[in-house]
Amino acid sequence: MQPPPFPVSRPRRLRRTRVLRELVAETSVSRRDLVAPLFVKEGIGEPVAIASMPGHAQHTLDSLRKEAAELAGLGIPALLLFGIPAAKDPEGSEAWADEGIVQRALAALKADLGDDVALVADLCLCEYTDHGHCGVLTGDGVVDNDATLDRYARVALAQAQAGADVVAPSGMQDGQVGALRAALDGAGFTETALLAYAAKYASALYGPFRDAAEGAPRFGDRSGYQMDPGNGGEAIREVGLDVAEGADLLMVKPALAYLDVVWRVKQAFGLPLAAYHVSGEYAMVKAAAERGWLDGERTMLEVLTGIRRAGADLIVTYFAREAAPLL
DSSP: OOOOSSOOOOGGGGGSSHHHHHHTOSOOOOGGGEEEEEEEETTOSSOEEOTTSTTOEEEOHHHHHHHHHHHHHTTOOEEEEEEEOSOOBTTOGGGTOTTOHHHHHHHHHHHHHTTSSEEEEEEOSTTTBSSOOSSOBOTTSOBOHHHHHHHHHHHHHHHHHHTOSEEEEOSOOTTHHHHHHHHHHHTTOTTOEEEEEEEEBOOGGGHHHHHHHTOOOSSSOSTTTSBOTTOSHHHHHHHHHHHHTTOSEEEEESSGGGHHHHHHHHHHHOSOEEEEEOHHHHHHHHHHHHTTSSOHHHHHHHHHHHHHHTTOSEEEETTHHHHGGGO
């Protein structure tokens, strides 16, 4: 047998040591890729642990400031804020109140952190309405798209005024990005960026989040406005609408069950892309690790790497605090 005309490549040669593996790694995750979600609740005297999300809590304003400072010290560049008000009503009016809990939190964190950390304000009404849906309801109990956009515009202005660097509409109402861009620009907030939850699915993986944000619908579900899990092409159309309306950044939510969508969106549009590694995805890893079924740390890093490999530039993850020191 004649020897081959050139030496045979052996990929294992470059896997032999940690340094060699890192040298040729195609994908890496940095702490600068992470966005940490935080919950702040009005009317509590101390943080309340979230049982379905070990390591996380509903914060008081004071404990939120402490947590934010520690996350900033770990090099995490952005925080995503969710608020739980003391009182709810059919319109969710506390979402745009000047002294609403998120507005107070934004102002405090901006004073503490300045421009060293980007403050991202989630914009939806489900935590603020007494019915738990993401907008104003018609008499038939259906979310009124256009009436809801008017309320969203009020929320965006309140959040921008309070210090949000980025407003992140998550309610999946048609035309929401265009409505918010027009409202912000019209009020002089032309530099406030919009992170569009452009492809947000009606997922079963949001369960722990609904415990944390106290925003589960009191009746029905959100399938009428969030996306069907079986649809991938629809995501591209949805994202295209948000891009045309002026979105600065895009998001796919959830992440792990929709990595194909993350890839397709990144390839199609090229804008900065976030993937939301949601509460249920976090809780599954935590539960398995607590039972000794998985190595929690290795699984966490593998999951985050997979999300980056699929095309996400940013990862919104409840693992941010744990992951940052390892990256």
